Amino acid sequence: MVCLLAAACIAVSATTFTVMHHLQITQFDQELKTTSTRVLHFDRTAGENRAPGSPPVSNNPPLTNAPGVPAQTVLIRIIGSQVMDAGLRDWATGARQYLSAQQVAVLRGLPLGYPVTRDIPGLGDYRLIAVKALDGDVIITGLPLAPLHAAQYHLVAVETGVTVATLILTALLGALTIRRTLRPLERIAATARRVAELPLHRGEVALPVRVPEVDVDPRTEVGQVGAALNRMLGHVADALAVRQAGETRLRQFSADASHELRTPLAAIRGYAELTRRVSDLPPDVAHAMRRVESETERMTNLVDDLLRLARMDSDRPLANEPVDLSWLVIDAITDARIAGPDHRWRLDLPEESVTVTGDEASLHQAVANLLTNARVHTPPGTTVTTALTMSGDQATLSVVDDGPGIRADLLPQVFSRFARGDTSRRHSAGTGGLGLAIVKAIVEAHGGNIDVNSRVGQTAFIMRLPVRPGV
Ligand SMILES: Nc1ncnc2c1ncn2[C@@H]1O[C@H](COP(=O)(O)OP(=O)(O)OP(=O)(O)O)[C@@H](O)[C@H]1O
Ligand SMILES: [Mg+2]
Numbered sequence: 001m002v003c004l005l006a007a008a009c010i011a012v013s014a015t016t017f018t019v020m021h022h023l024q025i026t027q028f029d030q031e032l033k034t035t036s037t038r039v040l041h042f043d044r045t046a047g048e049n050r051a052p053g054s055p056p057v058s059n060n061p062p063l064t065n066a067p068g069v070p071a072q073t074v075l076i077r078i079i080g081s082q083v084m085d086a087g088l089r090d091w092a093t094g095a096r097q098y099l100s101a102q103q104v105a106v107l108r109g110l111p112l113g114y115p116v117t118r119d120i121p122g123l124g125d126y127r128l129i130a131v132k133a134l135d136g137d138v139i140i141t142g143l144p145l146a147p148l149h150a151a152q153y154h155l156v157a158v159e160t161g162v163t164v165a166t167l168i169l170t171a172l173l174g175a176l177t178i179r180r181t182l183r184p185l186e187r188i189a190a191t192a193r194r195v196a197e198l199p200l201h202r203g204e205v206a207l208p209v210r211v212p213e214v215d216v217d218p219r220t221e222v223g224q225v226g227a228a229l230n231r232m233l234g235h236v237a238d239a240l241a242v243r244q245a246g247e248t249r250l251r252q253f254s255a256d257a258s259h260e261l262r263t264p265l266a267a268i269r270g271y272a273e274l275t276r277r278v279s280d281l282p283p284d285v286a287h288a289m290r291r292v293e294s295e296t297e298r299m300t301n302l303v304d305d306l307l308r309l310a311r312m313d314s315d316r317p318l319a320n321e322p323v324d325l326s327w328l329v330i331d332a333i334t335d336a337r338i339a340g341p342d343h344r345w346r347l348d349l350p351e352e353s354v355t356v357t358g359d360e361a362s363l364h365q366a367v368a369n370l371l372t373n374a375r376v377h378t379p380p381g382t383t384v385t386t387a388l389t390m391s392g393d394q395a396t397l398s399v400v401d402d403g404p405g406i407r408a409d410l411l412p413q414v415f416s417r418f419a420r421g422d423t424s425r426r427h428s429a430g431t432g433g434l435g436l437a438i439v440k441a442i443v444e445a446h447g448g449n450i451d452v453n454s455r456v457g458q459t460a461f462i463m464r465l466p467v468r469p470g471v
Contacts, residue, residue, distance in 0.1 A: 002171045009163040013156075020155060024148055028127055029115045035069055036129050036141040042066035043077075043133055063139065064089040064096050074099065074126055074142035076107060083108075084137075088123075107140055117145065125149065184215040184222045188229060195233065203315055204244055207237035251313050258307035265303060269296040298432070305434040308365070309417070312441040318359035325395055325465075326353040328364055329388055336371040342380030348387035354395045357468045358446045366442040369435040370399040370461050376431060377421065378403025378459075390467075397463045406454040414452055415440040439463075 046061055063075035064087045076099070077085040086099040086107075103120050110116060110130040120126050120142075128142035191211045198207065211230050217223035275281070276289040326349050337345050356363075374384040382403045389396045406414055406421065413419045420433035439461075443450045448465035 001174055002167055005170055006163070006167055009166060013159040013163060016159065017152070017155065021152065024151065025127075028143065028145075028148055029129075032115050032127055032129050032141065032143050035073060035143060036131050036139070038068050039063055039066045039075060039139060039141050040131060040133055043137070043139060044135075062087060062096065070143060072123075072144045072146075074107075074120065074123070074128070074140070074144075076104065076140040076142075078108075078138040078140070079136075107142075110140060112138070118142075182222075184220075184226065187212060187215050188222070188226050192229065200236075200240060205237075205240045207233060207240060209233065248314075251310050254306055255310035255314070258303045258310060261303045262300070262307075265296055265300045269293060269300065272296060302432045302434070305432060305438060308438055309434065309441060312438070312445060318362060318445055320357055321360065322355050323358050323360045323363055324353050324355050325363070325388060325397065326350075328360065329367060329386055329397065332364060332367045332371055333386060335368065336375060336384070339372075340375035340380075343375055343378070344381070344383040346383060346385040348385060350388060350390055352390070354388055354390045355467070356395050356446070356465050358465070359442075362442045363446070363465075366439045366463070367397065367399075369439045370463075373435060373461075374399055374401040374403070374459075377406075393467045395465045395467060397465070398460055399463075400458065400460040402457050403459060405456045405459050406452070411452065411454055415450070 042065070043063060046065075062085050063077055064073075066075070069075070069089070071090065072088055074088045075085070076083060076087075083104050086104050087096055088099065089096050099120075100122075103122060106118050106120055107128065110118075110128055112130050112132060115127050115129045117125055117127055123144065125145040126142040127145055128140055130138055130140045133139050188211050191209055194209045195207070198205070198209070200207075210233060211226040215223060215226040216230060218227055272289050272292040276286055276293065281289070329347070329349065333345050333347050336343075371384065371386070374382070378384075378401050382401050384399065384401045387398050387400070410419060410421050415436045417437045418433040419436070420431060440450055443463055443465065446465055448463065450461065450463045452459070452461050454460070
């Protein structure tokens with residue numbers, strides 16, 4: 001805005017200056033012509049007796065004696081090519097000054113009849129007119145342009161001053177006005193920022209943030225933006241509430257279903273075991289009973305996992321007690337050694353015991369799931385190295401095996417629910433695909449994270465836990 005205004009001011013000033021200059025010069029030339037006429041008249045009356053072309057009579061008064069001629073007027077008489085009388089009268093001192101040869105040289109060969117501008121050395125710019133008198137003499141009359149220049153300088157100075165003052169004032173008032181006008185927009189932006197900071201992606205979401213009443217006036221553009229944002233926030237809040245209700249229902253359903261399934265599963269398992277123990281069962285029935293038992297066990301594990309996940313999803317608070325990770329890992333490895341005697345189990349613990357705050361049972365479950373995977377998904381003879389380190393406020397637990405690795409296409413979603421490498425769905429394989437999903441849920445509930453990298457001959461799960469979550 002200031003740039004535009006500056007351009008406009010410069011254009012107006014330049015136009016004013018040009019027009020003024022033109023008017024002033026026209027007026028000046030008029031004055032010059034009047035003076036010239038006056039001098040001619042004086043010359044005619046003073047030199048009436050002189051023959052045309054002859055030199056002026058010695059007692060002829062010089063042209064500078066002409067009455068009504070303004071101060072500093074240059075007056076020259078040229079007869080033929082001879083300069084006869086070249087001078088100016090300084091009315092301030094009353095003295096008559098003669099022009100030097102150098103000054104006169106500039107004035108030779110002036111065109112007749114119309115005014116021109118010349119710079120006379122020592123006197124500055126002059127507006128001059130050369131006129132032929134009746135007796136054939138050329139009389140040059142010149143008026144100093146200094147007063148005109150002074151007026152023009154004055155005009156330029158005033159215009160520059162006014163322009164600069166206008167620009168500064170406009171910049172200040174403009175900035176103030178714009179800032180005041182945009183203040184509601186800043187408040188709307190602040191509202192949007194506050195909404196952006198809310199954790200909307202999961203859990204119970206309250207969206208109480210709204211643009212204040214004063215900024216939703218539909219008569220202003222900013223008010224319309226505020227009102228539109230409020231409407232949008234209302235819709236988002238409704239959508240989030242619907243989403244949350246749906247999720248809660250689903251979680252409740254899977255928790256209830258898992259819970260309800262446990263009792264009949266336990267009964268099936270008990271009856272199958274009882275039946276199998278009957279001594280005179282035909283071999284095929286005994287085999288069927290064993291299958292019933294093993295499948296029931298698999299289903300019980302699956303149902304337990306589902307229930308655990310449903311509980312984790314419902315953001316139930318976990319226990320918040322000191323857990324000695326070193327001992328927890330030692331216990332888990334001991335169990336793994338018994339379950340997988342054909343694997344080589346290595347343990348790498350720091351001298352100092354590592355303690356974090358959290359839920360011991362859940363953390364044990366997470367470590368056990370990783371060890372179980374290292375046992376179940378690798379051939380006998382595989383070496384599994386479990387290492388625990390502590391750096392700063394973070395405990396890092398890694399489970400690395402030199403087994404066949406995880407398939408590249410499975411790796412990106414290995415922590416997703418029901419992601420399994422066993423695509424043949426051989427139920428006898430006995431895995432459900434929930435183990436790593438549970439590990440991830442547990443680690444994240446403790447404020448930590450888990451990564452995996454795997455290639456043939458090395459699969460590493462790296463679990464990082466903050467010593468005190470939330471600190
Ligand atoms: N150490 C490992 N080596 C090779 N593959 C692995 C390893 N750990 C996990 N996997 C692959 O990742 C898949 C997902 O593991 P996850 O623990 O989630 O499920 P699962 O072991 O198949 O079933 P569940 O643990 O529920 O009994 C596994 O099916 C397996 O293919
Ligand atoms: Mg597993």
